[in-house]
Amino acid sequence: MIHIPDFAHATTIQIIFCVLAFITVITAFLAIFSRNPIHSALYLVICFFTIAGHYLLLNAQFLAIVHIIVYSGAIMILFLFTIMLMNLNKQNEVHKPRITRLGAIVSFCLICIVLILVFINSKPIEGEYIATGEDYQSIKVLGHVLLNEYMVPFEFASILLLVAMIGVVLLSKKEKTEK
Secondary structure, X not given: OOOOOOHHHOOHHHHHHHHHHHHHHHHHHHHHHOOOHHHHHHHHXXXXXXXXXXXXXXXXXXXXXXXXXXXXXXXXXXXXXXXXXXXXOOOOOOOOOHHHHHHHHHHHHXXXXXXXXXXXXXXXXXXXXXXXXXXXXXXXXXXXXXXXXXXXXXXXXXXXXXXXXXXXXXXXXXXXXXX
16 A cells, blocks of 8 residues: 655655655756756756755755765866767757667666666664664764775776866867868
8 A cells, every 4th residue: 555645744844845846857858858958957967956955854964065065066177068068959969760769778678677676675674773883974984984994996087077077178179171
């Protein structure tokens, strides 16, 4: 039996969560389905801000601020530079054949089915939860964990962003035409 929540007795936090979740899902779909790449990037920024709102609801203020600075700031600036460098015009856009579209739709549906089945068949974590007592909201503890235990993945992420930026510049370069 499906339980439908009673919104007459909902707390303020639950209402804010529902509004943020609705805006997050809508802007994510708009970012995907918008034909204008600049509009897609702006919808993605709104989506990032609403995700930061979810972090605030979870009392993770530091994570919310870092999310806004890193994703809504730096990453979106890279996306906008990429869009501007690629100069996506409607006249130059290559139309995809129907078989490619059909393949994309079938792949999307299969991935959705697999994710839904994994979600339905998942079981709750059993056993005791061992709390370490460390407060990961502390910037000192978070910096210590990030730069000691997770130093290699942290550096891999920075190298990945650098390679992506170099790739964008190389892809956007136009070949010189000989006269």
